[in-house]
Amino acid sequence: MSHEAFTATAADFPEPFRLLLRGTVGSTNDEIRSLAQAGAADGLIVLAEQQTAGRGRRGAAWFSPAGESLAFSILVRPQEPKTLWPRLALAAGLAVAEALESFGPQVGIKWPNDVWIGKKKAAGILVEAGTDFAVVGIGLNVNTTEFPPAVAEIATSLRLETGRNFSRADVLGEIIRRFTRRRWQIDQGFDELLSAVRVRCVLTGKRISLNTASGTRVGTAAGIAAGGELLLMTENGLERLIQADEVRLVVP
Secondary structure (H helix, E strand, C coil): CCHHHHHHHHCCCCCCCEEEEEEEECCHHHHHHHHHHCCCCCCEEEEEEEECCCECHHHCECCCCCCCEEEEEEEECCCCCHHHHHHHHHHHHHHHHHHHHCCCCCEEEECCCEEEECCEEEEEEEEEECCCCEEEEEEEECCCCCCCCCCCCCECCHHHHHCCCCCHHHHHHHHHHHHHHHHHHCECEHHHHHHHHHCCECCCCCEEEEEECCEEEEEEEEEECCCCCEEEEECCEEEEECCCEEEEECCC
């Protein structure tokens, strides 16, 4: 890791964000959780060169090769009611999308926690709540050019989509600057956040399948509701889904 580049970028982070660099960790989310429980303040970011146990939703492994990607977690101590904390996934996803757009590509958001460039996944968000804090984990493929066979058909990177190499420190700085604003919109200002997410939603109008706590659902995504829920039109009518996993486009 180019510590100098990241240190220089972190020097310009807006308050209260500050960066802690790690070489190898199990999971940056677990690292932040431990630090939060020990009393770390809002805004701490842990960035690792390599994760040995990086994960996505439902514990799925997250591929993040050293030197090519960004794997980091942000400690947030929200002032908003805990029922609104899941919206941090939308705030973080939008921040990542806006940051990537500043480097050129057209970017989409796949509710609830993925960021796409073109029709492939470039980033994933994992928000986990503690007692009085939330951890916002972000994995982003920056300069990766090869992926394991299991994800090669569905994953991409900023470099693959633009043909250019990027400073990971610069990309991190752009994300943090945008998250600085979006994190405060999970309550007041949520309408503005949601409008920005909606225009980037890659699911709206598409036939999709997804897993919920009560089983698999198949239907047509009808947009995102005022509370951030996914609207799904099924044969039984319109459903509002707060959370779901393995959201997939159904190919006709």
